[in-house]
Amino acid sequence: MSPKVSQEHKEQRRAKLIEAAAEVFIENGYETATMKHVMDKAGVSRGGLYQYFENKEDLFREVIQGNQEKIIDGSLEKLIKQQSSYWDVLLVIMLGDKKESNDKMDPLSPSKLEYFVTRRNDEKRREYARLRYFDAFEMTTKIIERGETAGEFIPRFPIRLIAKSIISYIDGLALGHAILDSRTLELKEQTTLLLNYLKWALGVEEE
Incomplete structure (x- = not known):
């Protein structure tokens, strides 16, 4: 059961990071937004963000991919x-x-x-x-x-x-x-x- 709970937690954390990133991109635009903005918005460390996303472009694609069902x-x-x-x-x-x-x-x-x-x-x-x-x-x-x-x-x-x-x-x-x-x-x-x-x-x- 533990691995399942752990995976569920990761998926929830990832979803929250994408939600926070969407707010950052809406507020700042793509060019001005930074990964630091997302860290601050989500309340996570650098490692907590980069564990899921390699860079800003990778994160942005996840945001708009979810936005376009x-x-x-x-x-x-x-x-x-x-x-x-x-x-x-x-x-x-x-x-x-x-x-x-x-x-x-x-x-x-x-x-x-x-x-x-x-x-x-x-x-x-x-x-x-x-x-x-x-x-x-x-x-x-x-x-x-x-x-x-x-x-x-x-x-x-x-x-x-x-x-x-x-x-x-x-x-x-x-x-x-x-x-x-x-x-x-x-x-x-x-x-x-x-x-x-x-x-x-x-x-x-x-x-």
């Missing part, structure tokens, strides 16, 4: 069962459980932009960015394809283009929000515009 067949099926339509599944993916337009953006977006843009010529980071992009693309495409098969969606454009337009629009809003405030950006209004476009592009019938 991968939906595989099993978990997608679970999500579909929880929602009344494939449209609602898309809304949950884009907007969260409330499925409503709002003036909130992922607070980690500025740090993600710093990480991927400041060293965009770093091949390892470019490859990681590509993997994340295609994870999102595959997930979105799969949902739309399921909706089309079910007769809920009647796409006006190739599904791959609709999926890519969703990602591009959201990424564009994230970039704007990293520089401007929600009111200036009219984030809620632009999100509503995106949803109206998607309803038209997907041929979603109004209730």
